[in-house]
Amino acid sequence: MTHTGLAAQLLKAAGATVGDIVRIQKGHETHTGVLMPRHEFSDEAIITLKLPSGYNIGLRVTQGSTVTIVSKKETKGDVRKKLPRGQGRKDVAVISTGGTIASYVDYRTGAVHPAKSADELVFSVPELMDLCNVRAKVLYSILSENMTVAHWQGLARAVAEELNSGAVGAIVPHGTDTMGFTAAALSFMLKNLTGPVVCVGSQRSSDRPSSDATMNLLAATRLCVDADLGEVVVMMHGEPSDSYCLAHRGTKVRKMHSSRRDAFASMNIQPIARVEGSEVRFSGHHLKRSEGPVEVRDKIDGRASLLHFYPGFEEEHFDLIANHVKGVVVAGTGLGHVSDPIISSIRKAVKRGVHVVVTTQCLQGTVNLNVYSTGRDMVSAGALPVGDMLPETAYVKLMWAMGQTDDYVEVNKLMLTNIAGELTDRREL
Amino acid sequence: MTHTGLAAQLLKAAGATVGDIVRIQKGHETHTGVLMPRHEFSDEAIITLKLPSGYNIGLRVTQGSTVTIVSKKETKGDVRKKLPRGQGRKDVAVISTGGTIASYVDYRTGAVHPAKSADELVFSVPELMDLCNVRAKVLYSILSENMTVAHWQGLARAVAEELNSGAVGAIVPHGTDTMGFTAAALSFMLKNLTGPVVCVGSQRSSDRPSSDATMNLLAATRLCVDADLGEVVVMMHGEPSDSYCLAHRGTKVRKMHSSRRDAFASMNIQPIARVEGSEVRFSGHHLKRSEGPVEVRDKIDGRASLLHFYPGFEEEHFDLIANHVKGVVVAGTGLGHVSDPIISSIRKAVKRGVHVVVTTQCLQGTVNLNVYSTGRDMVSAGALPVGDMLPETAYVKLMWAMGQTDDYVEVNKLMLTNIAGELTDRREL
Numbered sequence: 001m002t003h004t005g006l007a008a009q010l011l012k013a014a015g016a017t018v019g020d021i022v023r024i025q026k027g028h029e030t031h032t033g034v035l036m037p038r039h040e041f042s043d044e045a046i047i048t049l050k051l052p053s054g055y056n057i058g059l060r061v062t063q064g065s066t067v068t069i070v071s072k073k074e075t076k077g078d079v080r081k082k083l084p085r086g087q088g089r090k091d092v093a094v095i096s097t098g099g100t101i102a103s104y105v106d107y108r109t110g111a112v113h114p115a116k117s118a119d120e121l122v123f124s125v126p127e128l129m130d131l132c133n134v135r136a137k138v139l140y141s142i143l144s145e146n147m148t149v150a151h152w153q154g155l156a157r158a159v160a161e162e163l164n165s166g167a168v169g170a171i172v173p174h175g176t177d178t179m180g181f182t183a184a185a186l187s188f189m190l191k192n193l194t195g196p197v198v199c200v201g202s203q204r205s206s207d208r209p210s211s212d213a214t215m216n217l218l219a220a221t222r223l224c225v226d227a228d229l230g231e232v233v234v235m236m237h238g239e240p241s242d243s244y245c246l247a248h249r250g251t252k253v254r255k256m257h258s259s260r261r262d263a264f265a266s267m268n269i270q271p272i273a274r275v276e277g278s279e280v281r282f283s284g285h286h287l288k289r290s291e292g293p294v295e296v297r298d299k300i301d302g303r304a305s306l307l308h309f310y311p312g313f314e315e316e317h318f319d320l321i322a323n324h325v326k327g328v329v330v331a332g333t334g335l336g337h338v339s340d341p342i343i344s345s346i347r348k349a350v351k352r353g354v355h356v357v358v359t360t361q362c363l364q365g366t367v368n369l370n371v372y373s374t375g376r377d378m379v380s381a382g383a384l385p386v387g388d389m390l391p392e393t394a395y396v397k398l399m400w401a402m403g404q405t406d407d408y409v410e411v412n413k414l415m416l417t418n419i420a421g422e423l424t425d426r427r428e429l
Numbered sequence: 430m431t432h433t434g435l436a437a438q439l440l441k442a443a444g445a446t447v448g449d450i451v452r453i454q455k456g457h458e459t460h461t462g463v464l465m466p467r468h469e470f471s472d473e474a475i476i477t478l479k480l481p482s483g484y485n486i487g488l489r490v491t492q493g494s495t496v497t498i499v500s501k502k503e504t505k506g507d508v509r510k511k512l513p514r515g516q517g518r519k520d521v522a523v524i525s526t527g528g529t530i531a532s533y534v535d536y537r538t539g540a541v542h543p544a545k546s547a548d549e550l551v552f553s554v555p556e557l558m559d560l561c562n563v564r565a566k567v568l569y570s571i572l573s574e575n576m577t578v579a580h581w582q583g584l585a586r587a588v589a590e591e592l593n594s595g596a597v598g599a600i601v602p603h604g605t606d607t608m609g610f611t612a613a614a615l616s617f618m619l620k621n622l623t624g625p626v627v628c629v630g631s632q633r634s635s636d637r638p639s640s641d642a643t644m645n646l647l648a649a650t651r652l653c654v655d656a657d658l659g660e661v662v663v664m665m666h667g668e669p670s671d672s673y674c675l676a677h678r679g680t681k682v683r684k685m686h687s688s689r690r691d692a693f694a695s696m697n698i699q700p701i702a703r704v705e706g707s708e709v710r711f712s713g714h715h716l717k718r719s720e721g722p723v724e725v726r727d728k729i730d731g732r733a734s735l736l737h738f739y740p741g742f743e744e745e746h747f748d749l750i751a752n753h754v755k756g757v758v759v760a761g762t763g764l765g766h767v768s769d770p771i772i773s774s775i776r777k778a779v780k781r782g783v784h785v786v787v788t789t790q791c792l793q794g795t796v797n798l799n800v801y802s803t804g805r806d807m808v809s810a811g812a813l814p815v816g817d818m819l820p821e822t823a824y825v826k827l828m829w830a831m832g833q834t835d836d837y838v839e840v841n842k843l844m845l846t847n848i849a850g851e852l853t854d855r856r857e858l
Contacts, residue, residue, distance in 0.1 A: 143803055145766040147740045177762035181740050258764050258794030305746060308737050308760075310824060311576045311607050317734060320749045331737075333606035335687050337574040365687030374572055395739060 002037075005044040010067045011035070019073030024049065026065040031057060034073075039208045048209045055242065058209025092132040092169050092224045093162035096121050097140045097147070097155065097182075099175025101202040101213050116141065121173070124206055125214055131221045135167055144175025144182070144201075149399065152185035153298040159197055160190060160294040169195035169224025171217065176201035176255060176263065179234055183250030184396040185300075186232045187420035193230035194292040196223045199250070200235045203261045212237050212261040219245035219275040227280045230289040231421070233272055237261040244276035249286075251393045251422035254363065267363055268388045268424050299403035301326060306395040308361055309338045318345040327355035327398045327411075330383070331391035336360050336367030337374045343381050350382030353408060357398055357415055358383045359391040366424075384412050387423045397422060431466075434473040439496045440464070448502030453478065455494040460486060463502075468637045477638045482556075484671065487638025521561040521598050521653045522591035525550050526584065526611075527571045528604025530631040530642050545570065550602070553635055554643055560650045564596055573604025573611070573630075578828065581614035582727040588626055589619060589723040598624035598653025600646065605630035605684060605692065608663055612679030613825040614729075615661045616849035622659035623721040625652045628679070629664045632690045641666050641690040648674035648704035656709045659718040660850070662701055666690040673705035678715075680822045680851035683792065696792055697817045697853050728832035730755060735824040737790055738767045747774040756784035756827045756840075759812070760820040765789050765796030766803045772810050779811030782837060786827055786844055787812045788820040795853075813841050816852045826851060 003011055016022050016035055023032045024047060033049030036056065046058045047067075061067075096102045102115045103124070115121035118136030128134050139158050140151060159170045174182055183199045190197065198220040202213035220235045232250035239262050248266045257263040266272075274281045304327040307318065322328050328349065332338050336358040338346070346356050358378065360367050366388040369375030379385070386394050394415070401414040416423075432440055445451050445464055452461045453476060462478030465485065475487045476496075490496075525531045531544045532553070544550035547565030557563050568587050569580060588599045603611055612628045619626065627649040631642035649664045661679035668691050677695045686692040695701075703710045733756040736747065751757050757778065761767050765787040767775070775785050787807065789796050795817040798804030808814070815823050823844070830843040845852075 143766070143801065145738075145740075145762055145803055146768050149741055152740075175763075177764075177766055178740050255763065255791050256793055258789045258791045258796065260794060263791065263794070302741055304741070306737065306739055306742075308735065309574075310735055310821060311574075311581075311610050312578055312731055312733070312824075312828070313735075316753065317750060320753075321746060324743075324745065324749075333574055334604075334684065335606075337572070337606055339575050360687045362684050362687045362692065364685055365689060365692070367687065372572065374574055392739060395741075399741070 003044070003047070006063070007038070007045055007047050007061055010061055010065060011047070014067040014069055016067055016069050017073070021070040022049070023068045023070050024059055024061070024065065026059060026061060031059060032070055033057065036207050039205075046209065048207065055214055056206070056209050056211050089131075089133050090168045090225050091135055091166055092171060092221060093159070093167040094121060094128070094134055094136045094171045094173065095155065095158050095162065096136070096138045096173040097144070097151070097175070098142045099144050099173065099201055100205045101173045101200060101216070102138075102141070103205045103207075125217045127214065127218060128221050131218070132225050135162060144178040147178050147182060149300055149302045152182055152189065153300065155182065156186055156189035156296055156298045159186065160296045163194050163294045164292065167195070170197045171220045171224060172197065172199045173217070174199050174201050176203060180253050180255055180264070181392055181396055183232055183234050183253060184393045184422070185400070187250035187422070188397055188400040189296060189298045190232065191295040191297060192290040192292055193232070193287070193294055194289050196227060196229045197232040198223055198235050198247070199233070203259060203263055210261070212242070215242055216245055222275050222278060222280060223247060223273065227273065227282075228288045229273070230287045231272065234264055235275070236264040238271075238274060244274055246271040247273040247275065249421050251420050252390065254390060254392065267390055268365070297404065300399050301402035302399055303327065304329065304395060304399045304402065306331065306391055308391075309333055309342065311339075313339070313342065315341045315345045318342055319348070322349040322354050325354065326402055327357065329357045329359060329391060329395045329398055331359050331361040332367070333361060335371055335375060336369055336378070336385055337372070338378065340374075343374070343377050346378060346383050347381035355398060355402070355408070355411055356383045357394050358385045359389055359394045361391065363390065384415060386415055389422050393422050432473070432476070435492070436467070436474055436476050436490055439490055439494060440476070443496040443498055445496055445498050446502070450499040450502075451478070452497045452499055453488055453490070453494065454497075455488060455490060460488060461499060462486065465636050475638065477636065484643055485635070485638050485640050518560075518562050519597045519654055520564055520595055521600060521650060522588070522596040523550060523557070523563055523565045523600045523602065524584065524587050524591065525565070525567045525602040526569045526573070526576070526580070526604070528573050528602065528630055529634045530602045530629060530645070531567075531570070532634045532636075554646045556643065556647060557650050560647070561654050564591060573607040576607050576611060578729055578731045581611060581618065582729065584611065585615055585618035585725050585727045588615065589725045592623050592723045593721065596624070599626045600649045600653060601626065601628045602646070603628050603630050605632060609682050609684055609693070610821055610825055612661055612663050612682060613822045613851070614829070616679040616851070617826055617829040618725060618727045619661065620724040620726060621719040621721055622661070622716070623718050623723055625656060625658045626661040627652055627664050627676070628661070632688060632692055639690070641671070644671055645674055651704050651707060651709060652676060652702065656702065656711075657717045658702070659716045660701065663693055664704070665693040667700075667703060673703055675700040676702040676704065678850050680849050681819065683819060683821065696819055697794070726833065729828050730831035731828055732756065733758065733824060733828045733831065735760065735820055737820075738762060738771065742768070742771065744770045744774045747771055748777070751778040751783050754783065755831055756786065758786045758788060758820060758824045758827055760788050760790040761796070762790060764800055764804060765798055765807070765814055766801070767807065769803075772803070772806050775807060775812050776810035784827060784831070784837070784840055785812045786823050787814045788818055788823045790820065792819065813844060815844055818851050822851050
């Protein structure tokens, strides 16, 4: 959007257009940075600058504020110049899938659109290039709610290819909506990781004063370059302010807020690492980099559903779905329970060879089908409780396990084997 | 279970059986209380006493510990004696539905079973009788995973009857699994509350050293007797230790851990009140007691489903369910999103007159279908975003709203009207 009101007047008086480097004086404060387009959610008196640090700042201008031009934007080639390659710096792969974080601000037009090329992607956060040699690739450009099982497979292969050809880590910019699912899928599909695979998103696009894109990407890069980690993680803000980021294990992470910048949380475990500035601090157990090569186990059988139980959930609902698939993950109540009629449906489904895996919709804590009669009946009907595995992770894992083998017993065995940190040993009951 | 090992030896030497009042000496510690049966999850060296305060304590006996009998249990009539009625004390209704909290320890046999009579129920927590005159009723004796819409209706009528005949509050002992759903249903069904309606559960049965039943019931009673509150709440532990309880608004509460005693959490708002000992402290806005009478609006149309979207969720899944019901609540990703194919399914369903209500599976934060193209497409397909309403609460409310009116537009209007605190005004975007 174009600026209006006082902001427009001040900018016009200075002859400043989006992309110029400008200085804004407001009382005793002075700020210098690249003039960003006005965001549709911003108040009309707000001017947003991208500071040299990479962070955005939103300034509320008042009568008496002044805007002066430091330098006009370069009119050609500035953004599309070749990616620089520094001597002695490590290679980090950036494999973009789309989403808010991969949105690119075109300083020439002021428009924000998904990064369409590798260069656009990287130049939306040029600070990365100070830390590493960036190998950028736009693999997909989709909203994450449209990700499918096939996208996970393509992504797993692309990540392995980069790591097996010298990248010390892979950053996967991703829409936040389904980033947890993708992180879980990559966790199961990739083995012997030679470096971190870091899914990273942002909750505010990079043209907004409050954008978290830069900090999350820098933290992801720091992990790839400096940390001895061979796991798939999600990297996001650790609190609403720009203080630190957290790396969450890919099988244990869930989006727990629709809009906050610290929306992602590790469930049942602590985050793997905290990144504050250039410092990476690990907590608890984690896998170190392997010698490689990275193996891809990307076979997956998509014929599964995830069903949340609730009062009034009808047998017909369960039966209709269970008749369509090879595996059902149930997110039961409390310790993993469903009502008596659904237990009968489970029994019928299991008899037909359908996997019925039980998790808890509480999200935290473990299932335990030995405490109450309901649980014991579910087990004797053939349901398989899977400890403290998240429902979403269990759904991804079940499809992956069904892709690895056709044997019913082997699939169930895989579900109970800790493949990628999805099961925590500690039981609280 | 019977005691074994050292515990059994000590008890045998003393001639103590379950139900006796005994004194246990262990080093410098001395504890006196009612000898409880051994719980199947307890270590065999643990002896559990119910202290005069109502709390249970688990003592690990060692060689050198001694057990002496203070008094033998009464062999008849002790538990089934008439409920006492004190002069000048207020009436509180206790309407039990079942669940762990309503389990009754029979001191004569050591068995734990659901309370079958009002007396059994109350005498499992005799401390209540010091605070009020208890009007006890066992309405249902079921595990909460078997609660249905019809149970909610019967419960709403029973609560109104008690409040309209002089009880200052109603306590509803309930299994924790679906207690949040029941609390939401009562919130919509009961209007003009003359006192608190307190759903209360426990995560550990009353024969376990760590039982939370007594403290939760006492806090619920305190709220009924002392507090100026006219809302439906859930009362549970505020932290794992026995320090304080929290009262959560019935439309904003969710079970967020499968086993912890502080499993329940308020989503998007602060708990309404904190109860520590005899002190009730409110935070934020709440409804005060009305003059009455309490109105019951218990009509409800059960033809609704709650569907959680995830990558790989197929149109057929949505269509099969939407063809069966009058209303669907979608728990979308992030701000409330679903994939493009599901948007087409929503459009078809809405055209057939099916309500499609959108919430977020993040559970925290609000839906917003104006930010991204996906959301805007969902709205133009006829989906109805409902702010920061919990998916579970939206599901209950949709059935209730469809019970109030047959008019499509009126149902949608009701969904957007704040009936019982289910919508928070503050928007974070």
